[in-house]
Amino acid sequence: MKLRVRFSKFGPVKFIGHLDIMRFVQKAIKAAKIPVKYSEGFSPHQILSFAAPLGVGVESESEYFDMEVTSLDGCELFKGDLDAQMCEGMSILGVYLLPEKSKNAMASVAFASYRIVMHREDAKEYIGKAVETFKNSEHVLSYKETKSGVQERDLKEAVLEIGVNSKEIYFTVDASSGGNLKPATLMNALFKPFGIELKPWDYQIIRTEVCRADEQGEPVPLIYGLEQLS
Amino acid sequence: MRKLALPDEILLQIDKPARYIGGEKNSVMKDKSLIDVRFVMCFPDLYEIGMSHLGIQILYDMFNSFEDTWCERVYSPGTDLDAIMREREIPLFALESQDPVKSFDFLGITLQYEMCYTNILQILDLSKIPFDAGKRTWDDPIVIGGGPCSYNPEPIAKFFDLFYIGEGETRYRELLDLYKKDRAAGVSREEFLHHAGQLPGIYAPSLYNVKYKENGLIESFHPIFDDVPKTVRKEVVEDLSKTYYPTRPVLPFIKATQDRLVLEIMRGCIRGCRFCQAGQLYRPIRERSLEVLKQYAKELIANTGHEEICLSSLSSSDYSHLQELLLFLIDECDANKINISLPSLRIDQFSLDVMNKVQDVKKTSLTFAPEAGTQRLRNVINKGLTEDDILSGSKMAFEGGWNKVKLYFMLGLPTETEEDIKGIGKLCNEIAKVYFDTVPKEKRNGQKIQITASTSFFIPKPFTAFQWAPMNTQEEFREKAYQTRCGILETLNQRSIKYNWHDTDVSVLEGVFARGDRKIAEVIEKAYEKGCIFDAWNETFHYDKWLESFDECGLSIDFYTTRTREDDEVFPWDFIDIGVTKAFLLREWKNALNEKVTANCRAQCQGCGAASYGVGFYCPGGK
Known part of the structure; x- marks a missing residue:
């Protein structure tokens, strides 16, 4: 199952680059105990796709990433659980169900x-x-x-x-x-x-x-x- | 939202602005109006290096657990920001509140390696705090040092109001209480330092006077007040299972050098290698209980979402519950998709099994630290590892599919001969031979054995058996590195052996600082004025400026490095009591010269003196 997550980024965290935000989000997903799907292999990683990289210094009211999960149990709590793992300036705004055949976030951006x-x-x-x-x-x-x-x-x-x-x-x-x-x-x-x-x-x-x-x-x-x- | 000390204009033009903005997850914000003591903890190197350090995290956690105290962090600004701050006169600030360092009550500086000494001056300079502690007023924070280099604080004593000698968990509360009391009573800064210098573990350099002989050696070192102790005894945590532990560590946004969770399993080391300072400083040996470690691991994983965890200690193989701990971690980490980064373990069937489970055999290498090329020299340094240990361990590993071996050696150890140096190449060659004998050609899958030998230059350190030993000259070091290379090239399997070594300039300075006295402060100040900073980094290290500085101060490098010390010489660090006695270290120095091995703590107590703390895991009368 694929989910699309909407978040915002304001204040000092605007100086955190895209790759570091990705690492931050990965840790947040893990700490929030979201049943995220991992890739196979020796160092499994979460299956994530970020929509459009945000430049250093730019703030945002609406950013997106997609993640694959193994279960939707408790999905009504995902937003709150993830938001609790954010830092100053970052908020989770919503978690949405993505139809199976949808293009991933990055490929969809126009x-x-x-x-x-x-x-x-x-x-x-x-x-x-x-x-x-x-x-x-x-x-x-x-x-x-x-x-x-x-x-x-x-x-x-x-x-x-x-x-x-x-x-x-x-x-x-x-x-x-x-x-x-x-x-x-x-x-x-x-x-x-x-x-x-x-x-x-x-x-x-x-x-x-x-x-x-x-x-x-x-x-x-x-x-x-x-x-x-x- | 917090207001940053630096404007966007600067942050958008410097490298890695994330170093300077704070706001990381688990960083602590407090209401200033409810705080009595503001402490800023400094690691005098770049953010990525400093954020990898467990000690600061422990103290950050401890200080912030005090309701009346807010502890923040500061690191060395990179050279790009440094230039801008000087040009625009922007004062150095703490990450959390972004307030100027100068406005704090305490500036704590951790001293992890000698080559950060000019960076301390950068921190003071950018904070607009006078270098000379004697010139400070209550407008300046109390500057306090701690960490391994504070066991010989003398070369930098002038720059510090206080040093905390020993493990930070024990006495800071008392120091802060004294500070609050003295400030409320309106006492002078000098008076406060006088009071602080009477607390256990606290050394106030201004309370002691050093007299030198004509030949430059110390004649006497004594307190200038009767109520100040003659010796400062190292502080030690009695029960590691009942103290502070940062299970909610600050998570840096940018990748720290060591980007992983750290589980400190014990302090101290039973081994007694004669070159090793940490092995003596952190005695007596104390372990954290298995149950507590399991609990910490679970909390760390839950609180951070980190992808990797590692064990920390001086010799993890000696932890008495290592097997149970590792098996627990493997299960826990597997369930949470976390990597275990293994410490260097003694190679045996168990450790190979563990490595096999948690690492990709094809990518990882075995690590041995024989430190010396022959058994004779290994006896001199009391390194218990034998050639047989290395060869049989390698054989086991090769059978398990490994084909990369890393070996660490030191050059310039006391009594070293040409044979010892040639021994490095010979040992590497023997390992290659074991590989070719163990793994038949058809099983090599086109892979080759890769042996990497690295040498560092031996630097005698205080509180070791080798504190009396002369350090090699630069010429000797270079010649020895050349001989090592030749020795390797002479071997049959030289194509499988790669040799690494570093230049010697930094080692010379480290040697001076390690066993230096108060006179060295002037050299450090001079070198800083000439632009020396980030001396641990190759691209910013200027040996010529350091040589000039020594010249201008009329001080000889050789006096501190290559000179042989007499048995009864008074060392600058003799006023510090680490438990391990000078008499024991001298005995060990003689044993070394006689190539006599000393048994480890578990096998037999050697009476080093650390038992006086009454808490050593293997000490007679310990808990």
């Missing part, structure tokens, strides 16, 4: 939504203009240096939705394995026309949702349509 809290004073006044300019442009090109030369990308194609809400920029972007758009890339492009070069610490990125695509190709949260167990 989009991610973010909101941005701007810290830098001189950038704050341009928030509205930056988003407007982006919306009104036909193309917004971004360049990335790779091994095979400079790669050009039209960010307009990777951004599904963008807007401003109570002084925060929010957007939903491509997060698929082939086309993941880093929020920082978009932020740089938004403010470049105003001569503002943003540093990663000038603003706080908060991921608000990780999504798959529904039948129409529209973003829906990874737990959309799943039965919540606890």
Whole structure:
């Protein structure tokens, strides 16, 4: 049986990288005595799949991992049991039943939504203009240096939705394995026309949702349509 | 949510920001307004190293079990953060509260190895605490040292207000109570130190005066007050089954060097190897009861979700219930999908069976520590392991499918000859021969025997039979490493033998610090000012700066390392009483020179003096 677990990550733990969070979660699952399934072999490991790695420094309202369990007995307590093993800043938000044939969390990810809290004073006044300019442009090109030369990308194609809400920029972007758009890339492009070069610490990125695509190709949260167990 | 001492801007630009944020699971937060004593415990090396240390976890657990005390942690900032903190004048902070170290009542520094001494100065410097203990005021915490290097605290005595000599579980409560009482009474810092120096196990360097002879040796060492004891006696936990144990250890987010649960099964060692300091310091031998260990193991597993557990002691094979404990752990760990990381066990059928159950034979190797290449030299160092033990153990293991053997040796042991050095290669060759004789070609599955011989350089340590012994010069060390290599290359099976050795510079300094006196403090300070820090790390070790510092202080390295000490020399550490007597150690030094073996504690009491504690497992009159 497969379960999908939703959790949040705020505060100092945002500096803990993806691999370390995975190790932390593995220990939490073990300490919570969740009947997680282990691989065979000399050093058995838990069968887990994390949705989309969260960058160092980024906070999140909605992260996901999938785990396989050997039994659903007591599954109404899984959320509480796991949450009791979390540290400051991490909370388990829900445990959901995943149909057997579903793709795992990582393979399902197609989009991610973010909101941005701007810290830098001189950038704050341009928030509205930056988003407007982006919306009104036909193309917004971004360049990335790779091994095979400079790669050009039209960010307009990777951004599904963008807007401003109570002084925060929010957007939903491509997060698929082939086309993941880093929020920082978009932020740089938004403010470049105003001569503002943003540093990663000038603003706080908060991921608000990780999504798959529904039948129409529209973003829906990874737990959309799943039965919540606890 | 806690506010961090470092802004995002810094944390996003340094290596492993997780080292500096605290907030790990099982780390302890308390309400400052309800706390009388704030203690910050420091391991003066990187977070990953410090977090692997059991001793701090024990004391962290103990201090935080006191309702009036909050114990936090601090480690050495990496060189990247170090530079930023200096440039921006950010004071060093504790992980839990993120408050400046300087604002604490106590700064405890564990002294696990000599090469961390400049890091102590880094900690004080970044905390803005004066190096010289005499220049501190009540605005500074009481700086207290402990751990193995505090058994010769003299080279760093100047930097410390107090040292705790012995096992930390016994006297800290009294020290904190005294502190609370004295602070409430408004006494001076000097007066408090004077009171503290009268507590058992507590050494206050400022209360003692050293006089040197013209030749640099100590003429006298005595307290400057009549009410301060002449000797400081090591503190010892009487019953290891009835004391603190961290069954809820702090879980680091980033991988610690030793990323596993630790079950400390006993303290002390029956073996009496003459080079080994730990073997004397932690006497008398005390065991934890099997029942208590089983309980701890269960709690540790339940409280952490860790994937690996290991046993800790100086010689786990000598634990009297080892078989029962291991069988219990194998069951418990199998049920919980946990790996057991075995300590180096004496190779016999039982240990091979256990290894077979918990390890992948193809990946793991057998470990032997003969320490010396010939039986003669092994008698000198009183290492009980014989060539027959090694060869028959290897044979058994080869039959069980192993084909990797690791051997540890020391170069520069007292009385060492060319024959002893050649003996290293010969012994390795014999092991290879046993493999080829034991495992027929068709059973080798294309595998080869792999023998790895590693040598370290012998450094005489205080409180050992070899504390009188001269250390080799660097040239001798290098020549011996070369001879070892040649010796191995001369053997028939040299292709199966790999040889590892390390450079000698660090060993020389370690030799100075190990048996140094108070004069060395100036050298350490000078070297630190020249930029020496993280001396235990190759990439940050600058031997030339150390040599300059010795020169500028007018001190000779050879005086501390290669000099032969007279039987009646007064050592800088003589004022410490560890139970084991100087007379016993001298007897052992003579036995060593006569190549005479001394039986272990279980076989026969040798009257080392540790029985005076009345609690030794094998001591006459012990519990």
